[in-house]
Amino acid sequence: MKNRYLRIVLSLILSVILGLGWWVPSAKADTENQKLIAEVWRIVNQSYVDETFNHQNWWLVRQNAMKQRIKSREEAYSVIVKMLASLDDPFTRHLQPSQYRNLQVSTSGELTGVGIQIALDEETGALQVITPIAGSPAEKAGIKPGDRILKINGVFSTQFTLDEAAAQMRGPMGSQVVLTVARAKEEAQEVTIVRDRIALNPVIAELRSSPGSVPVGYIRLNQFNGNAVTEVANAISNLEKQGADAYILDLRNNPGGLLQAGIEIARLWLDQGTIVYTVNRQGIIGSFEATNVALTKDPLVVLVNRGTASASEILAGALQDNQRAQIVGEKSFGKGLIQSLFDLSDGSGLAVTVAKYETPNHHDINKLGITPDRIVSWEPTAFNQIATEVDQQYKTAFELLTTSSVVANAS
Known part of the structure; x- marks a missing residue:
């Protein structure tokens, strides 16, 4: 027992x-x-x-x-x-390891996919196009700022987080993705896009002139990535050597990117003055100032539209409030929040909204945007028609640069 x-x-x-x-x-x-x-x-x-x-x-x-x-x-x-x-807060989000790597690649200067900058509409929860990247497969397929993406390969976009939706649209060169797109009052339609490698050289620059006008340096900045500051500085220097006496800085459909890039590019145009204020949760205000390294004092007009967001709005607001440039176009997107990226122990990442920013005149941009000095509607324009005579916003900017008021303002 x-x-x-x-x-x-x-x-x-x-x-x-x-x-x-x-x-x-x-x-x-x-x-x-x-x-x-x-x-x-x-x-x-x-x-x-x-x-x-x-x-x-x-x-x-x-x-x-x-x-x-x-x-x-x-x-x-x-x-x-x-x-x-x-x-x-759709901008505070977790990024799985593959998503985190993709984000780091996109800000470094190259990616493979369709080339769309997207956001979630805070009121409806719909997936919205901020802008297609210039020259990307999405732009060539006719995707426009403000389009709503209802489905990705037949799956309702509401089933994806913002990063999951972006991942669905990335993929190998030559592969296809089918987007169901709705625009304004038009019926939804399916758009088939072939993925490709997207070179993120963010700057297009050339000298423009017409009889009786000053030579105008046209600079189009598509994104504030790791190459942006160097490319804009090179563009200004080259255009100065070519004899540019005025400038158009085109920030239309620029969704932003690296905050520091926006600050450094503002310094290329400003000798002195505040560029942006940052406000954290304690209400403590920090600021970034110009550092007397402006590459030119020539007159400047900046083009914006509803696809102009984030770092683009910092730059436009700094130039406007310091009376360095006149702003032409439509009210900008209105993203005035700053995110920091944090590495996590498992290789994933965390994007956290850590502050908001205000223009030098303490204008809160978030959800309000930058209001242009001269409002000119954005009409849908084919890629090869941007910054031509049929582009009314560009045409208005060019005409402004021939008036004494802009020259006096810049001086």
Whole structure:
């Protein structure tokens, strides 16, 4: 009887040991996933621009997330996405490792896909085109700023996050993606686009002239990527050597990019003055100033439209408020929030809205945009018609540069 009791006890101990043998690895994985969730929570807690965290108890959000049993990294990502969604900020988002690498590639200067800058409409939740990249397959296929993408390869775009939608449109050269696109009052239509390598040389520059007018340097800046500052500086220097006496800086359909690039390009045009103010959640204001390195003092007109966003608005606002340039076109997009990227321990990334920016005259751009000095409607223009006589915004800018008021303003 005693031996039988001993066997039962040993059997129970063995069962517990075997159970622990199965349980320990799962617990370890659970712990690693919880560490990742806690890492994301901590970064947002320390850095996010809104100290109310969208008027919610952010500590309670952590507690609810951490008490869940997480069996896989995918489940951890889902918990993180849900946690960040409670902030109601589409720009604060988690980027899985492949998405994070793709974002780093796009800001460095090259990518493969269709070439569309997209955003989520905050009111409707619809996937909206900010702008197609100049010369991209999307632009050649007729995609326009303001278009709504209803489906991607037959799947409703509302089923994707912003980064997932972008990933769906990237792919190998020569492959196809079918977008269902709606525009204004027109019926939705399917557009088939062949993916291609997109060289992100962000600058197009050439000298323009007409009888009786000053030589005008035309610079079109498509994106604030890692090449932008050098390319704009080279463009100004080359146009100065060619005899340019005035400039048009075309920021239409430029969705922004690197904040520092916007600041450095403003310094290429400004000798002195504030470029932008930044406001964090404590309300502390920092500023970036011109540094007396302007490459030209020639008259300048800047072109903007509703596809002009983020760093483009910083640049346009700095030039407008410092009376360095006149702004022509339509009211810009209105993205006045600054995101920082954080590396996470598993190779993924986190984009967090850490501040907002204001123009030198303390104009809050977010959702309001930059209002031009001269409002001229943007008419749909084919790629090869941009900055020609049929482009009314460009034509207005060119005519302004022949008047004494612009020259006096620049001086």
